[in-house]
Amino acid sequence: MREIQAPKGVSEYFPPRSQYFEFVRETLITAAKVSGYQLIELPVFEDTDLFKRGVGESTDVVSKEMYTFEDRGGRSITLRPEGTAGVMRSVIENNLDKLTLPIKVWYSGAFFRAERPQAGRYRQFYQVGIEAIGLNDPEIDFEVIAVADRAFKALGLNSYRLDITSLGDSASRASHRKDLLIFLDSLNLDEATKARAAINPLRLFDDKREDIQKAMAKAPLLLDYLSPESADNFARVQELLTNAGIAFTINPRMVRGLDYYTGTTFEFVSDKLGAQSGIGGGGRYDGLMAELGGNDLSGIGFGLGVDRILLACEAEGLFDSTEVKSELELFVIALSAEQKSYVSNLVNDLRNQGINCDMAYGDRALKGSMKSADKSGARFSVVIGSDEIDSGNVALKDMKTGSIKEVRISALSVEVKAN
RNA sequence: GUGGUCGUAGCUCAGCUGGUAGAGCACUCGGUUGUGGUCCGAGAUGUCGCGGGUUCGAGCCCCGUCGAUCACCCCA
CATH class of the missing domain: 3.40.50.800 (Anticodon-binding domain)
Incomplete structure (x- = not known):
């Protein structure tokens, strides 16, 4: 008889390492709590349409990485691949948006994506996230980024950087997209790359191949197409980060994989990890709530990868102590x-x-x-x-x-x- | 999903040109009557990831498969 093993690509945390997993997760959660975020606990599975509409059917996450199945009542169910869509659904369904704004919530739990596993990339992975909904204000963009940064510093992390950019409003993106498509047309791209560009032309900005990088060096940047309000907002966010002493890099070539992002967008990257180096990321989402049938409120949030942050902490030698951490007296x-x-x-x-x-x-x-x-x-x-x-x-x-x-x-x- | 590497005791690994397995750490017991973390001694432990093939004989060769890992891709 074959020995039963864990499904492919799942991460498991057991003693003694589980204590560090717990420590990382609790530290991240504490950073959210002390800034006024409250717990929201949601189902790990949702109606498949929530992710198709919320995250976007053209994204890789939705088109080829979801765990989707039919339940016994014939409904199409999907294990959540990310957290924001579910939060929006719950806010709308429970009328939280009718209360005082902004709504500030945090969540923690398992998420699922059927990707090819790698260190730091698992089919069941853990995230701690926050969402601040109902306020479109650079102050809160700054707050959200600062919560993540404070959490990393509380853990003792050093070797990471913060990349930020702005995706602007829909008008900014539309005019940029037009010029970008013209530019891409002028390049001699292979079929696979063309196909990727057709789905999301921004993707080519973070292609790792040197020739593509070189070609893209002359591509029009979205940052140069920002409407005056978007540009002002982005400038204000930078100012607040600078005043707070939070180092950041403006990365106009940063690409996020979920369709709903608009405006301020950011990513935390560890340089102690391999290819899976993004330890957290997020941004503003203007049209998401309306798309899901709620009020047209803007929001901003992030997801932090607990598995990867744990790996980063270990890579930085933060848990080298051989001392047993025990609650026992x-x-x-x-x-x-x-x-x-x-x-x-x-x-x-x-x-x-x-x-x-x-x-x-x-x-x-x-x-x-x-x-x-x-x-x-x-x-x-x-x-x-x-x-x-x-x-x-x-x-x-x-x-x-x-x-x-x-x-x-x-x-x-x-x-x-x-x- | 594509390509590369790897898979031997709980862990980290060794195993020469094919002759049915070893080290360190950890573990258990002991070092004379009731106190751990050091030291010394003894002991237990593996269907060599799984399935098939070649061979008189395979941990070592071949095929498949599962898994991990690295890069691409994607992203937390």
Whole structure:
């Protein structure tokens, strides 16, 4: 019989590395919370049409990377490939846009794309994202970018950069597109490249081949076609970033893969990763809500890739410490089998009193039990034999210093909490 | 989806021109009666990713397959 293995391309986090995954995710979430974002928890599967209309049928994500299936009621269901569309759907459906604006929410969870796996590119991946909806104001563009940057700095990341650009409003994009298509027509492109250009001509800007790069050097840039308002907005965002000391690079050749982006658009890129180096990105989306049948509100948000950020942190050596991170405060050991049930009861009582504790299981010799105590990462340990039960006194051992303190068993919880 | 590389104990890997497997770390036990992290000793562990083929004989060769990885593509 064949051994069952995990589906292709999924990432799994288990001890001890899971603690770092958790730390990264919680740090990202904290950055959102402290800026006034509130949790929105959504289904991981949605009506397929939500993504077709929201993300855009011409995108690679929708056209060839979605996990789509028919449910038992004959509905077409898709595992969410990104977070923004679902948030919009929920905002519209639950009338959140009728309340005070802007709506500021954060989310965290798994997303799915059927791509060829690679380090940092998984078929089930994790994102933390925020959305600020209902306000088209450079201040909030700045805020969103600053939340991400603060999160990265809180993690201790150094080797990353922020690329920003503006995709302008629809008029800006239309006039640029016209000129760009004329320009591309003048190039001698192969069929595959032509096909890519037909779907989204901007794609050619980040083609990695040298000859294409060279040819595109003379291509008209969207930034030069911005309407006065778009240009003003973009200038203001830059000013705010500069004042806040957030370094950025204007990258007019940046391309985003989802159709809904407009205006301010940004990407965080780690230079410690390989080809999958984008650790987060986002931007403004003007027409998305209206497209999905809601009010015509603008919004801006980002998605941060937890898997990749974890890889980046590891690549920067932020988690090199061999120290065990543990929530445990106390580890209790029964000297012999006779004290097992006593210890079991004691640990249960201590847990009821809010002490994080664990005990030695099985019939190991004291030496083995002490090893377990050591590995558990608990701050204190206690050995209980018949003497301790008779006298009611135990030797509370500090596992770091090795020092021992005589304590009443009844005072264990107080003593542990005090230290 | 396209192309390249790789797949041996829990982990990192070694295995000479084909003769049915080893190291380090980790793990378990012990170093005389009740205290871990150092040191010393002993021990357990693998259908050599899976399936087929060539061969007297394959971890080493061939084909397929699954998976990982690198680049393209795409993006978090």
